[in-house]
């Protein structure tokens with residue numbers, strides 16, 4: 001049982017479509033709250049994606065992030081700093097694709113009944129850490145495979161990857177993971193309080 005299902009037990013197709021649209025809008029807004037660093041900005045996207053995944057569950061959470069990526073591919077300025085689908089050919093493409101798995105993973109945990117701030121925060125921290133696998137893999141390996149100039153992205157060795165793609169974000173990502181857990185656990189507590 002997810003929070004969304006507890007709030008709206010009968011999720012008809014129009015309701016789910018609205019949830020996907022609303023969730024993708026939420027992520028797009030969070031993407032604009034950023035510190036515009038080069039090559040990778042600091043943003044609130046992971047906070048929004050974790051909240052969406054935990055609230056919607058694996059399937060709807062992943063579908064919402066997929067819809068978000070499709071909106072960007074269609075040219076809408078939904079990615080960090082108003083970028084659109086061109087970002088799929090830039091240094092953050094691995095993170096964008098990884099967002100789908102991130103939402104799925106925390107949603108799966110929510111579907112399986114993971115509750116409480118500590119357990120939820122642990123899952124969110126793990127999902128946030130795993131996001132760096134596609135994020136870094138794209139910047140370092142795929143870019144070279146496709147003949148793109150990785151050095152322009154500050155990604156031609158692990159020291160640079162650490163400096164530009166990881167170190168500036170790890171603490172903030174952990175804070176966002178805990179915040180997402182607090183928000184969703186707070187949602188559950190509020191719901192229980194209302195029903196008691």
Ligand SMILES: O=C(O)CCCC[C@@H]1SC[C@@H]2NC(=O)N[C@@H]21
Pocket residue numbers: 031040041042043044045046078079080083087092093095096131169172173
């Ligand atoms: O181009 C985009 O819209 C994606 C930006 C990705 C930013 C990544 S997500 C993980 C890490 N934490 C941040 O705050 N920024 C990077």
